[in-house]
Each structure stands twice: as C-alpha cells, then as structure tokens.
Amino acid sequence: MMRVYDCILDELVAGYSKSGNPSAAAYKDWTRYSKISYTSDTHGGRFVNNYANATAKSEYSKFEDGGTMPVGSILAKDSFTVSSGGRVTPGPFFLMEKMSAGFDADGGDWRYTLMMPNGQIFGTTGGKGSAQVGFCKDCHIAVGDDQDFQFFLPEELRASN
Numbered sequence: 001m002m003r004v005y006d007c008i009l010d011e012l013v014a015g016y017s018k019s020g021n022p023s024a025a026a027y028k029d030w031t032r033y034s035k036i037s038y039t040s041d042t043h044g045g046r047f048v049n050n051y052a053n054a055t056a057k058s059e060y061s062k063f064e065d066g067g068t069m070p071v072g073s074i075l076a077k078d079s080f081t082v083s084s085g086g087r088v089t090p091g092p093f094f095l096m097e098k099m100s101a102g103f104d105a106d107g108g109d110w111r112y113t114l115m116m117p118n119g120q121i122f123g124t125t126g127g128k129g130s131a132q133v134g135f136c137k138d139c140h141i142a143v144g145d146d147q148d149f150q151f152f153l154p155e156e157l158r159a160s161n
C-alpha cells in the first residue's frame with residue numbers, strides 16, 4: 001500500500017535541499033526510527049518521522065540505554081500536515097547535530113536547526129536566528145543529560161534497527 005509519506009517524501013527533500021545543508025539531501029537514506037509517521041504535539045502537532053545518521057546509529061539504536069552521542073551525530077525529523085480534506089502539505093525540518101565539546105556545554109553541545117519547507121533557515125544554534133531556536137534547547141534540556149537531551153519516540157512507534 002502506498003502511504004501518504006511515500007508520496008510527499010521527495011517533495012520534502014527537494015524543499016529542504018534548497019538550504020544547501022547536506023543533511024537535507026542525505027537524511028532519507030539514513031536509518032529511520034519511526035515505524036510510521038506520527039503526530040508530534042511538541043513539533044507543531046504535525047506528522048513527523050525520526051532519522052539518525054550513521055555516526056549516531058550505534059547509540060541512537062539503543063534509545064534510553066544508549067550513551068552520550070558521538071561528535072558528528074545528526075538526528076533529523078521531517079514533518080508534514082494533512083488537512084481534513086486530505087491535502088498534504090510539507091512542514092519544517094528539525095535537526096540536532098552533536099558538535100565538539102564546548103560548543104554549548106550546558107546544552108550537551110547540540111546544535112538545533114529549524115528549517116522551513118522551502119529550505120529557508122529559521123534559526124540555528126550559534127548562527128543565523130540562534131535566539132529563535134532557543135526554545136528547542138529549553139525543552140530538550142528538560143529530559144536531562146542522562147539520555148543526552150534526547151526524547152526518542154513513543155515505544156510502540158519505534159522501528160527495530
């Protein structure tokens with residue numbers, strides 16, 4: 001069966017890729033951790049999917065049992081909405097990138113990026129629009145450093161990798 005997500009994935013990638021951020025073109029070939037697209041109230045109530053790059057895989061695959069993520073780990077969440085009439089619309093792209101020690105020590109050295117569906121950068125920690133993505137860290141630090149500021153995803157939605 002063709003899922004809505006299969007129909008919109010190429011459109012998401014094309015839009016995000018206009019940013020020139022290498023993760024935008026690459027993420028669809030990373031390991032996907034969500035079995036299905038699920039609604040994330042904390043990311044605008046949109047349907048989302050979770051991906052992690054090869055560097056992140058060994059730890060992210062263990063979810064809560066994983067250790068501190070290696071430098072170079074990238075976690076990506078794409079998003080879309082479906083209207084009551086069935087219209088599917090691309091949503092923003094959410095990224096967490098593990099930077100080297102000292103980048104943002106109290107935030108676990110994560111760089112948060114929020115990108116609009118057309119590839120425009122809304123904000124990135126320590127760069128353009130940094131203040132506008134402060135709310136990402138504010139929420140993610142609430143989960144604590146024992147799981148390296150990651151929330152993972154509801155257990156029943158986890159794909160086994």
Ligand code: HEC
Nearest residue numbers: 040042075076094095096112113114135136139150151152
């Ligand atoms: C109010 C809390 C909250 C805010 C604000 C928030 N997140 Fe999240 N984030 C979560 C939760 C909860 C999850 C896991 C479940 C889900 O997606 O609903 C998550 C998961 C993620 C993931 C997958 C990695 C992981 O933690 O397992 C990424 C990437 C991510 N968020 C990026 C962002 C970015 C970028 C922003 C800001 C633009 C942001 N988040 C803002 C709560 C939040």
